[in-house]
Amino acid sequence: MNLEQTHELRRWWDLAVAPVQAEGLRLAIELGVLDALVEPAGAAALAQRLQLHPVGTAHLLELLWSMGVLERQGHGRHDGDADAAGPVGKDAQGGGAADADGIYRLDAGARAYLTQGAELSCAKAWLFRLRSMRGFVDSLGEHVRHGPGVPKPPLSADHGPSGGAAQWAAAARVQIAQEQRAVTAPAAVEVMRRLPEFQQAQRLLDLGGGPGLVAIALAQQRSQLQGVVFDFPETVAVAAENILARGLGPRLSTRGGSLATDDIGSDHDLVWCSSVLHFVPDIEAALHKILAALRPGGVLVAVHAELPREQGEACSVVPWYLPLRMLGRHVTHEGELAAAMARAGFVRIEQFASGQFPMAVQQVVVARRDVP
Numbered sequence: 407m408n409l410e411q412t413h414e415l416r417r418w419w420d421l422a423v424a425p426v427q428a429e430g431l432r433l434a435i436e437l438g439v440l441d442a443l444v445e446p447a448g449a450a451a452l453a454q455r456l457q458l459h460p461v462g463t464a465h466l467l468e469l470l471w472s473m474g475v476l477e478r479q480g481h482g483r484h485d486g487d488a489d490a491a492g493p494v495g496k497d498a499q500g501g502g503a504a505d506a507d508g509i510y511r512l513d514a515g516a517r518a519y520l521t522q523g524a525e526l527s528c529a530k531a532w533l534f535r536l537r538s539m540r541g542f543v544d545s546l547g548e549h550v551r552h553g554p555g556v557p558k559p560p561l562s563a564d565h566g567p568s569g570g571a572a573q574w575a576a577a578a579r580v581q582i583a584q585e586q587r588a589v590t591a592p593a594a595v596e597v598m599r600r601l602p603e604f605q606q607a608q609r610l611l612d613l614g615g616g617p618g619l620v621a622i623a624l625a626q627q628r629s630q631l632q633g634v635v636f637d638f639p640e641t642v643a644v645a646a647e648n649i650l651a652r653g654l655g656p657r658l659s660t661r662g663g664s665l666a667t668d669d670i671g672s673d674h675d676l677v678w679c680s681s682v683l684h685f686v687p688d689i690e691a692a693l694h695k696i697l698a699a700l701r702p703g704g705v706l707v708a709v710h711a712e713l714p715r716e717q718g719e720a721c722s723v724v725p726w727y728l729p730l731r732m733l734g735r736h737v738t739h740e741g742e743l744a745a746a747m748a749r750a751g752f753v754r755i756e757q758f759a760s761g762q763f764p765m766a767v768q769q770v771v772v773a774r775r776d777v778p
């Protein structure tokens with residue numbers, strides 16, 4: 407036995423403790439601990455300011471530090487050692503010098519993405535993901551015993567993964583908007599930079615575009631680009647507000663409907679479609695419709711998670727998409743979406759994986775309508 411090596415059991419024990427870390431982070435966001443620690447502070451002063459218990463707060467801060475959410479200086483020092491606290495400095499909240507628990511402040515990544523006021527804040531998006539995963543966990547046993555849920559009919563009032571079109575619209579205002587602003591829109595811009603056709607494209611369709619921040623970011627890249635955000639009517643109302651707020655009304659418009667049943671327009675040069683095909687009742691039918699909506703030579707860029715065939719890659723994709731699969735939604739295996747595009751008549755299909763999207767690694771599939 408090598409005493410320095412990690413025991414094989416550890417990976418399962420780590421799973422059991424992950425809820426403690428997630429709950430610690432949730433509390434830190436919801437109690438305002440993270441926002442407060444943009445400025446360095448010790449536990450006692452922070453507890454006083456947020457009306458928390460000093461000992462409980464000290465333990466929470468140490469947990470967050472162990473997770474890499476916080477940096478710590480001066481741990482174990484007492485009042486007289488304050489000047490030795492280093493770059494984090496003194497407790498700005500009047501709690502005196504570095505106390506025995508140390509002075510904490512946010513790590514740069516947590517400051518950029520987990521504080522409520524940050525420009526790229528994903529705090530609400532993260533809280534949403536946590537809530538939805540916790541909700542799913544409670545029903546997992548039911549699904550295993552009694553089978554996956556029945557897919558929702560596309561024409562009912564219930565379009566969302568766990569609720570109705572109104573819930574998609576609410577998501578478009580909060581968590582999808584946060585993820586688009588911080589992650590999806592910059593990634594979409596990067597994907598388009600690799601695509602020669604983007605330079606000439608004049609008509610963009612952002613299919614299932616939610617709050618429309620991807621279409622907005624792409625329009626901001628190229629002044630000749632005009633575009634339409636297509637989604638359920640309740641959701642495109644959110645996109646319309648965002649378009650108006652950025653003064654892009656003359657170039658971007660919205661169209662409300664369902665990809666499953668309604669017209670999505672024609673003669674588009676470029677269709678962007680990310681994390682949407684999971685929710686349509688028939689992927690092949692949706693792909694035929696998208697092909698017909700492109701002009702000859704037009705390009706579809708579809709970005710979706712697919713289930714990896716390698717175990718090492720599957721471990722970070724399968725759990726995220728299990729709720730959708732248990733609800734009877736589609737999550738294709740790697741390569742299946744590209745194969746379906748080929749069957750639908752798309753040509754010159756390329757695929758690459760990217761970790762620069764929300765949640766798990768996404769497969770970017772670029773496919774073209776042939777020029778006769």
Ligand SMILES: C[S@@+](CC[C@H](N)C(=O)[O-])C[C@H]1O[C@@H](n2cnc3c(N)ncnc32)[C@H](O)[C@@H]1O
Pocket residue numbers: 560565574575578582586590613614615616617636637638641663664665666679680681682685686
């Ligand atoms: C997970 S969100 C992705 C939003 C956006 N494409 C992105 O990547 O950030 C799924 C979007 O697809 C839309 N959607 C789902 N089913 C749809 C359908 N049948 N027709 C139109 N939009 C649909 C939802 O309203 C939602 O805005």
